[in-house]
Amino acid sequence: MWSRLTILSEAVLDLLFPDRCASCGRVGGLFCAACRAALRPYPPAPPPPGLDAVAVAWCYEGAVRRAVHTLKYRRRRRVAIALADALASSLADWPPGDALVPVPLHAERLAERGFNQSAELARQLALRWNMPLRADGLVRARDTGHQAHLGRRARLSNVAGAFVWRAPTPPPARVVLVDDVLTTGATLDACAAALRAAGAQQVSAVALARARAPGTLHSLARPPGAQRGASCYNCTRKRTRA
Numbered sequence: 001m002w003s004r005l006t007i008l009s010e011a012v013l014d015l016l017f018p019d020r021c022a023s024c025g026r027v028g029g030l031f032c033a034a035c036r037a038a039l040r041p042y043p044p045a046p047p048p049p050g051l052d053a054v055a056v057a058w059c060y061e062g063a064v065r066r067a068v069h070t071l072k073y074r075r076r077r078r079v080a081i082a083l084a085d086a087l088a089s090s091l092a093d094w095p096p097g098d099a100l101v102p103v104p105l106h107a108e109r110l111a112e113r114g115f116n117q118s119a120e121l122a123r124q125l126a127l128r129w130n131m132p133l134r135a136d137g138l139v140r141a142r143d144t145g146h147q148a149h150l151g152r153r154a155r156l157s158n159v160a161g162a163f164v165w166r167a168p169t170p171p172p173a174r175v176v177l178v179d180d181v182l183t184t185g186a187t188l189d190a191c192a193a194a195l196r197a198a199g200a201q202q203v204s205a206v207a208l209a210r211a212r213a214p215g216t217l218h219s220l221a222r223p224p225g226a227q228r229g230a231s232c233y234n235c236t237r238k239r240t241r242a
């Protein structure tokens with residue numbers, strides 16, 4: 001009886017509130033096929049300092065940017081399921097590891113939003129990749145505020161020492177950090193430092209997308225090994241400098 005009622009009420013809820021695309025609002029799914037098809041793969045790039053490897057699916061723009069905004073700022077937690085699904089099918093390869101560790105939010109930010117988007121993504125990826133999840137150890141001990149307006153150097157000093165490993169058992173030897181959007185990599189660098197201090201030997205990261213650092217246009221310093229005049233690390237457009 002109850003299960004029939006549950007099925008019935010879910011059907012009614014689906015009719016009243018059908019899933020809408022987190023990017024374009026089209027009814028029928030949380031991230032529609034047209035928006036997924038428009039995503040631009042992130043070009044292979046060396047990992048940011050502090051990380052052994054990084055896997056980034058898309059350039060942070062258009063559909064993925066709108067979907068991430070819907071997830072984080074309109075607090076539609078279920079969008080993480082669709083984004084993790086798209087991420088898992090888009091990445092042919094991801095860094096090897098013993099467990100996924102989400103980049104933590106500060107307790108105040110977590111209370112504000114109600115969930116940690118990186119933890120939601122990590123939970124979904126753990127299911128798809130059949131990898132353990134360790135969401136209990138890494139803590140953001142200090143609120144680092146919004147970093148959107150800061151360049152890499154300012155971000156580095158802003159997040160230095162902000163993370164700490166607080167679980168009774170050490171982190172796994174090979175950690176794969178999960179973040180929603182990677183910009184300069186300063187946050188991941190600080191997370192990796194805390195993990196290594198607690199005993200991790202290898203720290204890699206997976207992110208949905210990589211954003212351009214503010215104020216740099218296509219003129220970020222060349223990553224190590226990149227050719228002079230190579231394309232922007234973020235958007236593949238030609239660099240305007242160096």
Ligand SMILES: [Zn+2]
Pocket residue numbers: 021022023024025026031032033034035036
């Ligand atoms: Zn769409």
